[in-house]
Every structure is written in structure tokens, then in C-alpha cells.
Amino acid sequence: MSQGVTERELRDINVEFSRQNLQLELCLLRHDVKNVGLNLKTKYLDMMSVVQNELSSGRPVEEERLDRMLQELGAIR
16 A cells, blocks of 8 residues: 555545546447437436436445446446
8 A cells, every 4th residue: 555545545536536437438428329329218318317417416426336337337338
């Protein structure tokens, strides 16, 4: 472990990277849907909205939840 960095800080950094990765995947998915002109099923559009709402809420999201949402976006692709 790096000197001066606590385990808690490393965990927080990891969660933030997971959050940013999820945001990037959501943006890429939205871009692909728009450019290709895909018509997604309502449940997929709803999932994308849920992800966006959770990311923009300003509330902390558990890393496990971030991982699940990333898997769900991957399933849409």
C-alpha cells in the first residue's frame, strides 16, 4: 500500500473509478443507440434511465451495485 494513503481512500478511489466507468458505458451505449437508430425495448430504456438517475443523484452508490448496473448495461449491448 502506498505510504500516506489509507485503505479507505483506496476503496473510495476504486468506487469512483467504477462510477466513472459506468457513466462512460452509459454514454457509449446512448451514442450507439442514437447513431444506429436502434429501438430498444422499454425495459432496456428504463434500465438506462435508472442508471443515469442513480449516477446523477449525488448519493453514494455501493460498488456492488455499480458492478451490477455495469453488467446490466453490458447485457443491453
